[in-house]
Amino acid sequence: MTHDPKRLGRLERLLKVQQQKRALQEWRLAHLRQEGAELQTREEAIIASLGDQSGLQGLFLDAKVKSLKRNDVEKQRNRVAQTDASNRLDAERRKEKQVERARHDAARSQDAHGSRVSLESALESYLQTTDASFE
Numbered sequence: 001m002t003h004d005p006k007r008l009g010r011l012e013r014l015l016k017v018q019q020q021k022r023a024l025q026e027w028r029l030a031h032l033r034q035e036g037a038e039l040q041t042r043e044e045a046i047i048a049s050l051g052d053q054s055g056l057q058g059l060f061l062d063a064k065v066k067s068l069k070r071n072d073v074e075k076q077r078n079r080v081a082q083t084d085a086s087n088r089l090d091a092e093r094r095k096e097k098q099v100e101r102a103r104h105d106a107a108r109s110q111d112a113h114g115s116r117v118s119l120e121s122a123l124e125s126y127l128q129t130t131d132a133s134f135e
Contacts, residue, residue, distance in 0.1 A: 008110050011103040018096040025089040032085055036078045043071050 046068055050061075 004106075005110070008103065008106045011099060011106050015096070015099045015103055018092065018099050022089065022092040022096050025085060025092050029082065029085040029089055032078060032082045036075065036082060039071055039075045039078060043068065043075070046071065 046064055050064060
């Protein structure tokens, strides 16, 4: 593998971007889950209001049924959006992991290059001193 001194810096910046993208997807998924819980609470409240305590209850029955249908459509849309957000989050996590591995490999390569340069320098200076002692 060839040594590119700028590669590690680029990979670290890319890793930060991937971490931000993952955090954004986590936030979106959490928001959708919260919205789903609110829709469920709304549905429970509508169903709870369908009691037989009032004689006028039948007048509002059609409106409550329509409200339940709208809520059900919103819940379905929310479930689809949650699944989509979960899939995107998984994809972002995989990308982040790939960048982490590449950054780790680049760091190892840079360390190996630095060690090789240091070893070559030490060997060169040793050979120069032994050449000087033989003269």
